Amino acid sequence: MSDREEIKPTAHDLMEFHVEALYTHDHNMRLRTINEPWPGEAPAPRFFLGRTIEGTSVIRFRYDVPEMLIDQLESLCADEPIIKDLHTKPKHFDAYMNLLQGERFTMGPCYLVPGELAPTIQVVSITRENMTEFLRGGFEWLTSEIDYAQPCIALVRESRTVSICRSVRITSRAHEAGLETLEEFRGRGYASAVVAG
Template structure:
């Protein structure tokens, strides 16, 4: 049994893994870019706040946010209460938006995929060797990313992938899931199966499988609920 299996991370530790997977950081822990595994470096948001179910909050700022502004934001973050309902905006939402002079934000729940989560249907790994056959029809756009977004797990029907879960943010400690299911195959439980298969594959390479989504993505939240994922907090960003 590995150390990662013996010691379950706290909600705060999971939130740290989450933000480190989402964004690249400089030596001062300032945000630089979105941490996509494939080529390209879109800029990170100016502000990240992670509120946890334990009552702790974690905040990060992009490298170009002035130090005085960052300190003001940090003081407000320290006053954030624990979060239960992921639809609840931060306590200091208006202040964050005003200080950063922005009207654009994102927010959504964050989950850990438990060790006990395993697929009950057959799923397969999508690699360079089998991608042409499995991704034909609707997932051809994944071909250019296949070497980067690993593990990549699919549920196959009639010889082609109809639901896929792959690593879309990767660090040495954790992977974040990216989930896609063809419209005509939704509502059959396939998404939960590939999420479970992907989590197994991530654990096999000593990674921690994380899953996050947005507050208005009800289908993704449904997958998390049906899969029994472990909710640990809410992320909030301002661009």
């Protein structure tokens, strides 16, 4: 294999990168906290189920979930069908919520952004040195996080930041992107530009 060729990760590998970036783990691969770069440690969820388009799943449990409950949840996970629509809830969603006595959940797709991707619209890097110039008119809240969420890339229109992408969960193998576009500027391709940046 030449130096230019890369081994491409499988969808399962990418899901492993994803869960490792989202949460801290103990030596038993049990979830501990949400892996955010700024100070403070919020507890991780009790259960994570990441399904891939390959038909595999990555399952994690928080350190304090009892073994008997883990066994029940793992049995249900083994019966999950291959996903065809990214917006479909798991087959056993209601059973997971009942067993965990869950009140809320999150779900959504996860994407790989290729390293060679380049923005098609000019973007700017936001740092502590230039943040007062760019973080106004909707993104002032980011000033308290700017040192932790780097790199931070913005698209500026009408002398203000309208779309921003920053690293919000970081590991040695992956960065999870936090992406926000002001509502009145959505649907113009700005999010793609800042992600590529």
